[in-house]
Amino acid sequence: MMSGLCRSSFKLGSKFLINNSFSTSTHRPAFPPILLALSKPVAKVLTVILGKGARTWWKKLPDNKKYVFKQIYQDNRKKVYTAVAVSTLGLGYAYESHVQECAITGRRRFVALTPDQAKRIGEKEFRSLLVINEGNIVPESNPVYGKVAGVANQILQANKDLRQIYDKTWTLTVVDDTSENAFVLPSGNIFVLTGMLKACETLDELGIVLSHEIAHVVLGHVEEKLTLTSFVQLVLLIPMAVLWAFLPNDGIALVFNWFMDTVVDIMIELPFSRDMETEADRVGLILAAKACIDVREAPVFWGRLKLLSEDPSLDKEMEFSSTHPCHETRQETLTNLLKDALHIRHSCGCTVLDYNRDPMKKLAALAAFMNSRRNTSSNSRSLTDVLVNQDGRIVQK
Numbered sequence: 001m002m003s004g005l006c007r008s009s010f011k012l013g014s015k016f017l018i019n020n021s022f023s024t025s026t027h028r029p030a031f032p033p034i035l036l037a038l039s040k041p042v043a044k045v046l047t048v049i050l051g052k053g054a055r056t057w058w059k060k061l062p063d064n065k066k067y068v069f070k071q072i073y074q075d076n077r078k079k080v081y082t083a084v085a086v087s088t089l090g091l092g093y094a095y096e097s098h099v100q101e102c103a104i105t106g107r108r109r110f111v112a113l114t115p116d117q118a119k120r121i122g123e124k125e126f127r128s129l130l131v132i133n134e135g136n137i138v139p140e141s142n143p144v145y146g147k148v149a150g151v152a153n154q155i156l157q158a159n160k161d162l163r164q165i166y167d168k169t170w171t172l173t174v175v176d177d178t179s180e181n182a183f184v185l186p187s188g189n190i191f192v193l194t195g196m197l198k199a200c201e202t203l204d205e206l207g208i209v210l211s212h213e214i215a216h217v218v219l220g221h222v223e224e225k226l227t228l229t230s231f232v233q234l235v236l237l238i239p240m241a242v243l244w245a246f247l248p249n250d251g252i253a254l255v256f257n258w259f260m261d262t263v264v265d266i267m268i269e270l271p272f273s274r275d276m277e278t279e280a281d282r283v284g285l286i287l288a289a290k291a292c293i294d295v296r297e298a299p300v301f302w303g304r305l306k307l308l309s310e311d312p313s314l315d316k317e318m319e320f321s322s323t324h325p326c327h328e329t330r331q332e333t334l335t336n337l338l339k340d341a342l343h344i345r346h347s348c349g350c351t352v353l354d355y356n357r358d359p360m361k362k363l364a365a366l367a368a369f370m371n372s373r374r375n376t377s378s379n380s381r382s383l384t385d386v387l388v389n390q391d392g393r394i395v396q397k
């Protein structure tokens with residue numbers, strides 16, 4: 001990893017994170033909801049109407065006229081092929097000319113939206129989320145708000161050397177909602193639901209979650225995902241129109257339509273989401289290390305979620321993790337990155353961590369508790385009813 005990461009080259013005013021007040025409620029996306037709003041373009045509907053219209057028109061056409069059209073096509077085949085080739089090249093050029101390097105990781109990726117456009121989309125989303133959640137927003141005077149703001153500020157201040165951090169006016173909205181979720185809009189608006197605060201046992205764990213979410217913004221993942229989704233949908237409009245025009249009836253066309261959507265989901269969107277999550281985990285850990293957060297909590301957090309997911313008395317999955325890699329994979333990835341992260345933390349002059357209070361002990365104690373419960377197979381306490389203290393001993397909540 002990079003050395004000298006903690007050396008900040010940018011000076012910022014003291015009022016870095018602007019507190020904001022009104023709103024909270026039932027909104028709980030795993031990703032900023034703008035993606036959902038833009039994922040179903042009107043173009044898709046128009047394409048279906050166009051394809052279906054062409055099919056109906058062709059069916060009604062007398063045989064002699066059909067023959068004339070077929071003849072015109074035969075005579076102009078070369079022109080048609082040339083038009084298809086030019087369009088394909090045009091799409092290829094559009095793709096190539098929008099490939100750019102990702103911040104920090106240097107990964108080459110396809111992005112058509114500018115940071116300013118993403119910011120404007122984020123600001124619009126922010127205003128609508130405030131309206132939706134009005135009445136459930138935790139006021140700034142509430143100590144809970146103060147704690148979250150403290151952690152968020154710690155991360156932002158420590159990383160203000162990054163353009164993607166210092167070029168935004170950051171806000172924090174804490175929403176009284178039982179969903180275990182937190183997200184950050186590309187405009188720098190942090191949303192934390194109180195359910196997520198209950199899922200985090202320490203402020204360091206919250207710091208790990210927030211660093212991950214802020215990393216999504218630093219890496220421009222929303223811009224990237226919106227671009228890819230729009231591009232794939234645009235490219236698919238052509239086969240979709242052909243599909244609706246040539247298949248004998250609507251039922252078969254609908255089935256094929258569904259099939260195409262599923263293939264795109266499985267082949268492109270899901271692995272893409274997982275790759276972005278892994279990248280946000282890696283970069284989030286660096287942001288957290290620079291902010292002197294106890295980065296050892298990162299693999300422990302996912303390890304605990306893995307244990308919780310194996311607890312038969314619980315039937316739930318955190319929405320925060322719905323499109324993410326499995327807990328075990330994340331735990332492993334973060335464990336492998338821990339040595340480098342601790343080095344960054346040390347080079348940033350952070351307080352030395354107490355190795356007698358290693359968070360891994362908590363995880364080991366929880367795993368042991370779960371095993372013993374499995375062996376006794378009694379109707380003992382659920383994992384959510386127990387708490388492990390810093391010495392690794394189980395206590396009841």
Ligand SMILES: [Zn+2]
Nearest residue numbers: 212216277280
């Ligand atoms: Zn994420």
